[in-house]
Amino acid sequence: MKIGFIGLGTMGRNAAANVRRAGFDMVVHDLRAEAVAPLLAMGAEAGTDPADVLARSDVVVTMVFGPKEVAEVIRGSRGFLSGDPAGKVWIDMTTSSPFLMRDLAAEFETRGGRAVDAPVTGSVDAAIRGDMPMFVGGDDAVIERVRPVIEAMGQLRKVGAYGNGYVAKLVNNQLWKIHAAAIGEAMVTAKLAGLDPLTWWNVMKGGAADSFVLSHDVPSIFAGHYDPSFPIALCLKDLGLIKELMDAVGTTATLTEATHDRFREAGRRYGAGAGEMTVCKVIEDDAGIDLRVEGDWLKPWEVTRPA
Incomplete structure (x- = not known):
C-alpha cells in the first residue's frame, strides 16, 4: 500500500513519520512547506493538494485542525471528491463533528471509497513513540485492511460503526x-x-x-x-x-x-x-x-x- 498523509501539525507529522519508518511509500501534503520538509527528508514524496495525494495513494490519512478544514479536504475544489475515490480507503484522525463526518464519509463511499475514523488520544509524546490510543470506527473488513497503517501510529481500539470514533x-x-x-x-x-x-x-x-x-x-x-x-x-x-x-x-x-x-x-x-x-x-x-x-x-x- 502507498500511503497519503494530509495534515502535518504537532501530532500529524509524528504519526506520518512513524508510518514512513514502518516502510510504507508515502506522499504527504500540508499548507506549510516547512511542515512537509522533514517527511521529504525521510523519503516521502510531496503532494500538491488533497486530490493529488488521493490519486497517488491507496490509503490516505487526514489529521487537520477541525471540521472546516476536513470538509475542505473532501469537498474543496481540489478535494477528494474532485478526483476518483473508487477503491481508496480514507482514514481520518481529526477531532471533528460526528454529524459532519458521517455525511462526508457517505459522500466518499458513494463514489466507491471506504472510510474509517480513528481520532487519537494521549499527548505528543505518544505520537512520537507511536503508541497513542486510536478510537477506530468502521467496517471490520476495511479496518483489517488498513490495520498495519493504524498500528504503525498507535494502538487500535475498535469502537463500532463509522462515526463512533469521533x-x-x-x-x-x-x-x-x-x-x-x-x-x-x-x-x-x-x-x-x-x-x-x-x-x-x-x-x-x-x-x-x-x-x-x-x-x-x-x-x-x-x-x-x-x-x-x-x-x-x-x-x-x-x-x-x-x-x-x-x-x-x-x-x-x-x-x-x-x-x-x-x-x-x-x-x-x-x-x-x-x-x-x-x-x-x-x-x-x-x-x-x-x-x-x-x-x-x-x-x-x-x-x-x-x-
Missing part, C-alpha cells in the same frame, strides 16, 4: 478538560492550606483522584510552560464540538459549560497559543501563588522515539 474522542476530551480545570482548583487549595505541591502530586497518584491528566500534565505546571504542544485554541475548538454533541443528544452540560468558561478565561488572559494547562494558571494567578517546582521536568515534545 464520539469517543469528544467524550474523552470532555473528561480530560474537566479534570484539567479541576486540577488547578485542587492544587491551589492544597498549597494555600499548607500542602507542598510536589508532595500533593506524589500522594495523589495511584489513588481515586488519579488520571492521565494528573500523572502526565501536572509536571507542565511545575515547569511553568503549561504544555504549549496542545494550545488553548485546540481546547476551545474541542469544547465547542463537545457542546454541539451534548446539545444534539439533550445532555445536561453543567460541568462542561463551567469548564468551557474557564478555558475561555485562560484564552483571554494568556492567548490562544498558550498551553492547555494555563486553565490552572487562572486559579494560580487569582490566588497570587506560584506552583513552580524545581526539577528537570520532561517536556512532552522532547521525548525521543525508541530505536
